[in-house]
Amino acid sequence: MRFFLILLISLITINISGNNIHPNFNLTKEDINEIMPELNNDEIYKFLTNIHMMMEENVNLILVDKNNRLSSDYIPANLINLGDYNLHTRYKTMLFESYALNDFVKMSEDAKKEGIDIFIASTYRSYEFQNQIFNNMKNYHGEEKAATIVAYPGASQHQLGTAVDFGSIKPSYAYTDAGIWLLKNGWKYGFTLSYPENMEEITTYMWEPWHYRYIGRYGAIIQKEYFNNVQQYLLEFWNKYKLFFEENHIH
DSSP: HHHHHHHHHHHHIIIIIISSBTTTBBBOOHHHHOOOOTHHHHHHHHHHHHHHHHHTTTOOOOOBTTTTTTTTOOSSEEEEEGSSSOOOEEESEEEEEGHHHHHHHHHHHHHTTTOOOOEEEEEOOOHHHHHHHHHHHHHHHHHHHHHHHHHTSSSSSGTOOOOOEETSSHHHHSHHHHHHHHHHHHHGTTTSSSSSOOHHHHHOOOOTTEEEEEOOOOHHHHHHHSTTTHHHHHHHHHHHHHHHHHBBBBO
């Protein structure tokens, strides 16, 4: 009896280590090497653990930029008003996805302990409102110039309900205490900078040190550890391979 028990355990171990490389995915080392060839066995296991945790967080990681746009009828499912909570908001009503609330509040509270004021200047924008902003800018500057300043309707992360503009909404925000603190610490709470400096060709947008998107704590970890801490790289990767991971995911 003891012999058969040992044999069974050995067979299970062989199945996990020899075929599926992680208990939460029906994936082999070869499967992962095809999409992340730079990872060794230990790194693959850690990577898949983080991917599993990111998927369990169930944060919206849809890619939105000038080349990947949302439809005019896209509205986030669970918007709540940040003005109802202990947060410093520009307006009384500022909408955001509800699943980010706890991390938003925690980030604000922790920053406040260090004397940092996290001022929320802009959050959710509907397609119609973004269209109005763009048209106003186009009427003033012309469409070509307007497109370098504000997103086309459907091309703004703000429509997702998980993007936020902080502070003054000016490049100088990068050099303020709050701007420096957010760049250093925001990822710990799931918020990462969407449009870094000198990466317009990658992100399709100019540097915006005030613009962050909530991608979840594990999404932020994966961005930092595997995608050179560039949000766009993570989002493009997930846009390409999300279905692959979902089809092979074991909860």
